[in-house]
Amino acid sequence: MRTFRQLNAVFEKIINSDMPDRVKNLKLMKLLSEIVRDYKINDKQWEECEKENPEVISLYRKISNYLNFN
Numbered sequence: 001m002r003t004f005r006q007l008n009a010v011f012e013k014i015i016n017s018d019m020p021d022r023v024k025n026l027k028l029m030k031l032l033s034e035i036v037r038d039y040k041i042n043d044k045q046w047e048e049c050e051k052e053n054p055e056v057i058s059l060y061r062k063i064s065n066y067l068n069f070n
Contacts, residue, residue, distance in 0.1 A: 001038040004055045007031065011063060021070055028063050035060050 002010070014027050035041065039056050041049045050057045 002034070004053075004059065007035060007056070008059055011059065015066060025067055025070060028067055032060065032063050032067075035063075 010031055011028070014024055014031070017024065019027075035056060039049060039053055041057070041060065046057075
């Protein structure tokens with residue numbers, strides 16, 4: 001499982017790359033899936049996950065927002 005710093009570094013690398021937006025979006029969706037899987041995030045336990053890993057949840061939102069605006 002990657003740490004928050006590692007996940008954030010991957011995010012930054014993806015968005016700052018010269019890849020086409022379609023490829024960036026696919027890579028970011030894969031990163032979101034990794035976060036959900038590794039940090040066991042689900043709708044029923046969202047608040048609990050946010051308390052345990054606020055930085056990771058913040059990054060999750062940041063990636064989601066990026067995907068929604070691209």
